[in-house]
Amino acid sequence: MTDTPVASGPVPVRSRIVEVLSALMRRPRAAFGMAIIVIMVFAAVFAGWIMPHDPFEQSFDGLTLSGAPLPPNRQFWFGTDLLGRDLFSRLILGTRTSLIIGVVANGIAVIVGAGVGITAGYFGGWIGAILMRFTDLMMAFPALLLAIVLAAIFQPSLMIVALVIAMVNWVQMSRVIYTETRSLTERDFIQVQRSIGSGHVRIILRHLLPHLLSSIVVFGTLGISTTVLLEATLSYLGVGVRPPIPSWGNIIFENQTYFSTAPWLVFLPGAAIVLLALAFNLVGDALRDILDPTLKGRH
């Protein structure tokens, strides 16, 4: 065999994270996604410095004489909203809310969903049965009603809306992961781990999770868009952020009927959501490719 071994000898033990990160950066698509995420996080953290206008200022020259919002122009790059506020500044500030919802809350939902699904699928038996029936229950759970109750009982806040989203959005994920885990658990390589004496946590994290990554990426990134939009509905019912605090979702929601007369109010925040979801998807896909060696070299 004319094998051409390049690096024989002990491989230096590099930090896995650094390795994955650098692998990510080597892929242009993933790097692009990372860049978008970094920019958005930057915008969220340093919004105060970046915003060209006060996002709450209902500026006098922000509306036409008859009260119509202004299209994008030199003063207001992304135009103004129905109260004459600068849309660009509001979008930047809205990044905070939307990242917290789309990334943190959705992330929690993903973790909970995956957690419940894996636990139910891996342990099976009565634990699995109880968890899955609970999932069914949550699936049929009237989320909007919950929102109304919470809205009336608690002071509205981002925390609560994030909580509601995390509470209701894990269900689909959990069901899909459950089915996959069920079949993975039957497979020999998991049995081997048990025979070696690996603990449940180790088996789940090190051996099951990598195989579930592709579903998790799909659901996680799709969840970004849905949760960001869901936040708007919940805020509308009074649980979420309060006006005048902007979020991408509620900018769209407030203005959607105006999309023919003031399209920038709908399409620009919409584009922001698509971009965010896309960025995570690019990174997620790349991550899966990196962690899934069977796909290596297939691109």
Added chain:
Amino acid sequence: MASYILRRLLQSALILLGITLVTFVLLYLVPADPARQIAGRSATAETVANIRAQLGLDQPFFVQYWRYLTGLLQGDLGRSYLQRTEVSELVASRLPATLLLMAGAIACELALGLTIGIIAALKRNSRLDNGLMIFSFISISAPQFVVGILLLYVFAVKLGWFPIGGYGTFAHLVLPAVTLGFLGGGWYSRMMRSSMIDVLGQDFVRTARANGLSKWRIVLRHVLPNAILPIIAMIGIDIGLFMSGIVVVESVFGWPGIGQLAWQAIQRVDIPIIMGVTLVSATAIVLGNLLADLTAPLIDPRIKLK
């Protein structure tokens, strides 16, 4: 099989019981007094108290709940507080439209989602795949209202191919179904793509190729049925989603579905309607999941119903 269904139905009944309880608790907690809404502005405190007593709202929680349950067992969903109509009648009048739209929407979702998903998986990492990915994310992120009105404007108003909203004929169904299909298709296409890629790497696909089968035959007959299982689970979930109503699309197209009823009821805290709608949609979710679980073995004979 029959016993499996029976067992699942029994479990479902328990879940439904759980749902009614949770919903009832939530409604109990909502700080909005239905009696006051019924009584109107001109009513005195006594009148309100009187109404409360008539509706049994002054009873302790469990008495109210028990009453509701016994009514339910006799098929009585109660009467709407504000519309004063039998909830069963209200729900029944909207059920056909909801079911029809659901069927249409799922058909569109599948058509769109499967097509895109399959093409994207076959051409993965190509430029086409990238384009389709962006399309999927746009479709998922698009506000229903905007998509609905745009379609309506182009295909109904400008081109005149379809009526401007309404309910009745097949032509009425097309646009709302396509709107929903556009939105759900994005989900399905991403899921389909990923499960197709998994299946494409399996041994029997190699066998099929070794047997000289044509590409499309391999994709449609061999890969698709193996890849579609997660989608089927998704349809089960979707059924529930649709049953609890698609308010925006319904109101854009003037579609008399359950969503508008539910939304109005939630806004007005019309408890009997909320309970009724929740119950119906919960039933649909439970049945949808059951249906998905029953379909799975038809597609993959290895799956045994246990």
Added chain:
Amino acid sequence: MNAATDNAQGARRPVLTVRDLTVQVATTEGAMTVLDRLSFDLFAGETLCLAGESGSGKSMTALSIMGLLPKPMCRIAGGQIMLGDLDLTQLDDSGYRKIRSARIAMIFQEPMTSLNPVLRIGTQLQEVLLEHGQCTRRDAPQRALQLLRDVRLTEPERRLRQYPHELSGGMRQRVMIAMALACDPEILIADEPTTALDVTVQAEILDLIRALQAEHGTAVLMITHDMGVVAEMADRVIVLRHGVVEESAAVETLFAAPQTAYAQELLAAVPRLGHAPPRIAKPASESVLDVRDLVVNFDIRGGILNRPVARVHAVEGVSFSVARGETLALVGESGCGKSTIGKALLGLVPWQGSIKVAGREMSGLSARGLNEVRRDIQMVFQDPGASLDARMTVRDQVAEPLKVHGLSRGSELNDRVEWLFKRVGLTQDQLNRYPHEFSGGQRQRVCIARALALGPKIIVADESVSALDVSVQAQVLDLLRELQAEDGISYLFVSHDMAVIEQMADRVAVMRLGQIVEHGSREQVLQSPAHAYTRRLLAAVPVPDPQHQRPPKVIEAQDMPSPIRPLGDRPHRWPQTEVAPGHWAAMQEASV
């Protein structure tokens, strides 16, 4: 010797000519050549065997011919594959489609996964017929039925309507053969068609291929590492090693006088039944494993309350013990419960009875206690592909047990893993690869390395050398014996290869339907089998000698007697009689 071979000696044109075939695979370290300027001819009606060690590129050759190299990792870097006047390397996909199955057909290594699980057998067969215009849609069912009859499946009508998972491995392999023969191809490529099957089934399948070949005059390219199979099937043999041809000769010549050193080594390593060196009887020592009355049942649930309605009696009252440094071999047909015993020993399936490992009773142990015990008993699983995690490098997987038990870390861990790799005959540079980058046999070695990691007192080796070529097999067997000699490891050795068993075992237990039907020392069981089933098993063993050929006797594939029984209907336990001191057998069993 059949007639076809005689023709092959004449000046007939070969049906397939491979010239200078070079195949490369992409790895993280760059392109790696796995087939280097391979050339051979295949003549009509003959059987050409590709033999050679695991990972030598046998499967790659087959896949290159079929145009099925996994793209884009592997590519043909040079050379020609001529089918008649047609250069297959130049074909595009649609061109290939007309060739595949119609002119060249292939049977794959794994019958378990090579059939589409969601389509009926009949559908999959008819599809091939129709695709290549072999018959009209009307005639298709009839033709499919005929094909199943040709491969001697019982109840072919019923099989047509069944799904792959409803058939046993042997039956599936027959279906694969039927499918391959559907279009009467000129060439049939069979890649290890019997590795996954037990000896009796293996014999059936081999006989079948020979019979069909005689009927149709097909040229067969057979890939195997089992020299017994080679001797039985081949007209000519090509020995591959590291992607290059070591030796190419007629089968008699090769076996009689191998030219190259490697071929000589290979043939010398072939275990031959009855030729095993006598094992020194060890002094009776304390038993490491003591199993009493082991029962493993799997409930089949159903009904409204999901109560058990029937039971699979996978293991039914099995007792045996293994002493320190001793090897007990378990043989038996597929599905008789061998693997299940192994899983029970590791606590992977619920069981009843008593299992003592190194004197400690396993039943009623806590999870922590169980893990303690598991350091003393380890298992090498039957299917090396499935028992490795596809998302982890093999280094990590071999290190896993050490990490789990906190036995070593850092550079010590690295050293230990490298040492283990060396011991099972793998190289350093393979450490950081993923399982799919290995050949079947290499994977099996990884699994053995993993089992050795904890330094257990006893290893359950479930068909652990079945996928290894003889030379590596010999190495691994040597390794196992060495470990035994050095550390006093005991083995519960599950295998269907009687020759291997003869080499390894001190004692042999023969299983059938979850029970042990015969049990005694190696010599007692192999040389004077008392049970009819044992005798049948021995008769099916292929003999690595081209001069010795069993008369072809095509047996129909049958349903096995089922271990599934209604609740409360316990299987009858066959009483054992001691036919000789220490040699027990179940005597009066009718259904053998």
Added chain:
Amino acid sequence: QSLQDAKQGGSMIVTYKDDVSTLDPAIGYDWQNWSMIKSLFDGLMDYEPGTTELRNELSESHTISDDGKVFTFTLRDGPTFHNGRKITAEDVKYSLDRVTDPETKSPGAGFFAMIEGFDAQSAGEADGLSGVKVLDDRTVEITLTRPDATFLHVMALNFAMVVPKEAVEEFGDDFGKNPVGSGAFKLAEWTLGQRLVFEAYDDYWNEGLPKMEQITFEIGQEPVVALLRLQQGQADIPGDGIPPAQFLEVMNDPEQAKQVVEGGQLHTGYVTMNTQMPPFDNKQVRQAVNMAINKDRIVKVINGRAIPANQPLPPSMPGYAEDYEGYEFDPEKAKELLAEAGFPDGFETELFVYNTDPNPRIAQAIQQDLKAIGITAEIRSLAQANVIAAGGEKDQAPMIWSGGMGWIADFPDPSNFYGPILGCGGAVTGGWNWAWYCNEELDAKAAEADSIVDPARAEERQQMWREIYLQIMEDAPWAPVFHEQRFTIKSDQLGGPDEIFADPVHIPVHYDYVFSKNVQ
């Protein structure tokens, strides 16, 4: 084309987003079914079309006793129910008994509190209102416990409309879905959630009415789409009006603007300040809020669909104080007032608002105005039921923007803006007086004003009401913001005087009088 000569016939389509809840006159109480019921049923009294002037309807005439406590109505001879039966005095009594019967759970029962025997009736202790007597087939006598100038208005309310006993008993709780009245139209079809069809009642007593042969109400469509359908000629009136998003577009297009009728409304949008909750228990704070709100800008934000308000009463309401200037927009002065009140740095509070467009937007504009004088108001945007519930609690909602739930008068009388929303009676838990404002002196004065029944003293009564409202403005429990204007868009085929399309009590149009140009 004058109304009198207009020929009968033709049909029209009206669209609505929300479901029609009920057509039972004793129960229906939203602006959507209010005018539908008016066309299906008749009462003893009504208003001249397009105006707020009372006139006799089913009654031919009425007399009022000198003490203002006994009203005697003489019924017309002729009117029949849609089932063909002639209307008698018994029906009038039955209808009033029914609406006040606690079993009926009518939201309008309280309007009849002045009738003798109401208390016993509403407590469920009587068999009917003792104050309503049938003198003969065509004469009803109604006795009040106190003289009440608004009584004739009350008799013009839907709640006082006459229903046939036999039909009510036949349909029971479902009468609201199977209404049988004596109005110009009868219900021909009701497909739940989809459409209602009204057909002209051929035997309608008022000759020449209704003009339309048929009206179809199509339910469930978004206003934006309704407008599209109107533009395509598939609908005649979008019942929910011109959607805010399209308003400017429509008004800037001369073709479409031509089809729009503008009219006043008996509406006031205001911010309530909870006078029981600090710091709004301080009058100066409330006055400061009144000065801080830039009403002109808010009107601009809603595209000029309203006129700024400076007092509770709308301009077209009798008693409106034309010369009252109100609090002028003056943030500086507002700040001073706040400082005087002890809040130089402002304070934090909450502003509750109903969550439908444009209310949250208006709330945000108010929020910004308050911010300018140092008041930080968090907006709580909630479902209607939740806002109402919060307003009814003594210590829940410091401020509420009334939009969407605000007061559209039940009848055109100044007293209608007082009772439940500003009087002491409403300042109870679960009440509608969200400012929790209770001024007993004013309550007494209101009672006195309402006891003036003599038409000759109407001017005096109006003067008293004017004083009441000016005193309220002085105490400033509310900050009135604007009076909404109505903009009704109609299709070309509809004819009739503009007043019909901006009728103060029939929203969106007076269905009985609209005619179709197609059949002329």
